[in-house]
Amino acid sequence: MSSARSRMEDVAARAGVSVATVSRALRDSPLVSDATKQKVLAAAEELDFAVFRAASALASGRVGRIAVLISGPVRAWFNGAVLDGLYDGLRAAEHELSVYRVTSLADREAFFGTLPVRRNADALVVTSFALTTDERDRLSSIGMPLVYVNQQVEGLPSVSIDDAAATRLGIRYLVNLGHRWPAFAQVDARIGFTYSALGRLDGYRAELAGLGATASDVRVLRARGADDGESVVAQLLGLADRPSAVMAESDELALSIMAAWTRLGLRIPDDLCVLGFDDQTLAETFGLSTVAQPVTELGRRAAAMALQLAAGEEPAQREVLLPVRLVLRRTTAALRR
Amino acid sequence: MSSARSRMEDVAARAGVSVATVSRALRDSPLVSDATKQKVLAAAEELDFAVFRAASALASGRVGRIAVLISGPVRAWFNGAVLDGLYDGLRAAEHELSVYRVTSLADREAFFGTLPVRRNADALVVTSFALTTDERDRLSSIGMPLVYVNQQVEGLPSVSIDDAAATRLGIRYLVNLGHRWPAFAQVDARIGFTYSALGRLDGYRAELAGLGATASDVRVLRARGADDGESVVAQLLGLADRPSAVMAESDELALSIMAAWTRLGLRIPDDLCVLGFDDQTLAETFGLSTVAQPVTELGRRAAAMALQLAAGEEPAQREVLLPVRLVLRRTTAALRR
DNA sequence: GAGCGGAATGACAGCGCTTGCATTAAGCGT
DNA sequence: ACGCTTAATGCAAGCGCTGTCATTCCGCTC
Secondary structure (H helix, E strand, O other), X not given: OOOOOOOHHHHHHHXXXXXHHHHHHHOOOOOOOHHHHHHHHHHHHHHOOOOOHHHHHHHHOOOOEEEEEEEOOOOOHHHHHHHHHHHHHHHOOOOEEEEEEXXXXXXXXXXXXXXXXXXOOOEEEEEOOOOOHHXXXXXXXXXXXXXXXXXXXXXXXXXXXXXXXXXXXXXHHHHHOOOOOOEEEXXXXXXXXXXXXXXXXXXXXXXXXXXXXXXXXXXXXXXXXXXXXXHHHHHHHHOOOOOOEEEEOOHHHHHHHHHHXXXXXXXXXXXXXXXXXXXXXXXXXXXXXXXXXXHHHHHHHHHHHHHXXXXXXXXXXXXXXXXXXXXXXXXXXXOOO | OOOOOOOHHHHHHHHOOOHHHHXXXXXXXXXXXXXXXXXXXHHHHHHOOOOOHHHHHHHHOOOOEEEEEEEOOOOOHHHHHHHHHHHHHHHOOOOEEEEEEEOOXXXXXXXXXHOOOOOOOOEEEEEOOOOOHHHHHHHHHOOOOEEEEOOOOOOOOEEEEOHHHHHHHHHHHHHHOOOOXXXXXXXXXXXXXXXXXXXXXXXXHHHHHHOOOOHHHOOEEEEOOOOOHHHHHHHHHHOOOOOOEEEEOOHHHHHHHXXXXXXXXXXXXXXXXXXXXXXXXXXXXXXXXXXXXXXXXXXXXXXXXXXXXXXXXXXXXXXXXXXXXXXXXOOOOOOOO
């Protein structure tokens, strides 16, 4: 408690050992005897000592820090959920997280232009968008390990779900309820970002085709943003053979569709079944049926993998695929004939 | 582009100057001539150089890092929005952010027990809960500047809104619409955390009293969580003189109340007016009228203040109060008589 | 009892920057 | 032309740790 900003030297003096021993004891090195560890720990406690990480990083070359690139703001539910997982996974390893938000092409260029992580992170986690070959080359030329979240890239370390399969699961469920054929609602792709929505769209198409739907049964509805359910509803109502069910690429879009639909006095699930994707907080509140993906777990696994790569180890599994599950609530029901 | 992990020495050699000059030039010191700065910048660019922050921190004593304590997970909308603001505010100053999540008393004790920020942050931002005197003393004994967000504490640096006044604004609006008298819905307080909800409750009580309501007109409804609108609706329906309007302490709770209410086949705003607090993303989607608070701006201002304090400057204003505004959408309407 | 191996610890040289001070160059008045 | 100020740059000493290598101190063996 006493000294406010004590150094390792002070701890060493108090414990009656050298700074080298203190350093080793605090990191629980097997080179230090148990008795000495006790003494050192006690002295550190009494002096209220905490390692100055900058000095440690300089001496060891390891900065104890993972960087993450997220697409969009932190307040977007998906980003928050991934970050929670990353923090969970890093906490035990006493690593920190540096968050870089990328919302525009300019941001992205700025990041790769200056590559601020260069010597300031031990590994980089990239969520929700693919890197160009150039960007990848630059990272590997500086020896920065890379982990993808929310997408797979041939042979590179990644943690994700199978977006296509997950969507097929949802579509199959709707079809089994008698809906011939469900539509699929999607936000227009962000420029310059490849994005798991592609896999979901593929899954939708593939499943319909597999179940015997024809080309004209495939109805993809476009929104200008995740809160633009209104456009989706307008397209829905304008369709010749109006679908009795729609699956949205995200819960946020699904909720927006629900709001626009009920605002017109129409009912859910009676007049339209809605199926979401994610299982975010408010899905339960509004009784939204959805394909749940374990987003926070994605983050945890990514953290673990990044730590392994940073330590120079080869992860047991380079491409981790986590399971999704169908969560049935009150926005889906069998087609009334 | 060439060398992957170049040091300042390499830049110095290439620019034909000393490392000291490089260091100064990169930080835009007035001690360096413009011509030299150009040369250094060019050399740094060619070598793809980025300062190794750990070394810089060790030499200067400033770590270039602000720590923030948040209550609950990152995926909670409020936390995400504050973090976005903090990142905005720190970006220009090239500072980083260390996030510490506190969800339990144990977390809190762990944080203050080891005080990991001790030498690893230049300032600490605390959101949504008050510190004990002990905790404050420990921080000030190590000279760690402190900024509160989302609450005010006598004379300490803080950035917040006036929760009581904001709530009074909302209640007054409902009363002016003819609702005699609105109820107030709140989540049971988290143990050990003081929390801006107190101010909102006070505001509710004060405004009703000020407008001439009697004690029995004050109806505070309790939810077990922000997604427990169900309990609130049950309490509402059980009330003798059923209120025609309810204000919730957060949009999340308001949305949950709306969901529970409409699930019963009741209408909004016809049978019940609902007013939220926050103006989060989905408020617009669901047409929720609400008292909007500038959460991201709270974060930006907190970042600016933290940077000032870290630099040893005294902020112009120690207690910043940001304005709120009423956002009228479709969940509120004049009482039909 | 001398020699030896292994376990535990200490001494010390950096890691890559920043910064106070010394030094040099340039400008200027007389 | 000569000192003198001011501007620009270089020199070198750390910052607080880590990791290599050397040293000490055991208990054993022969």
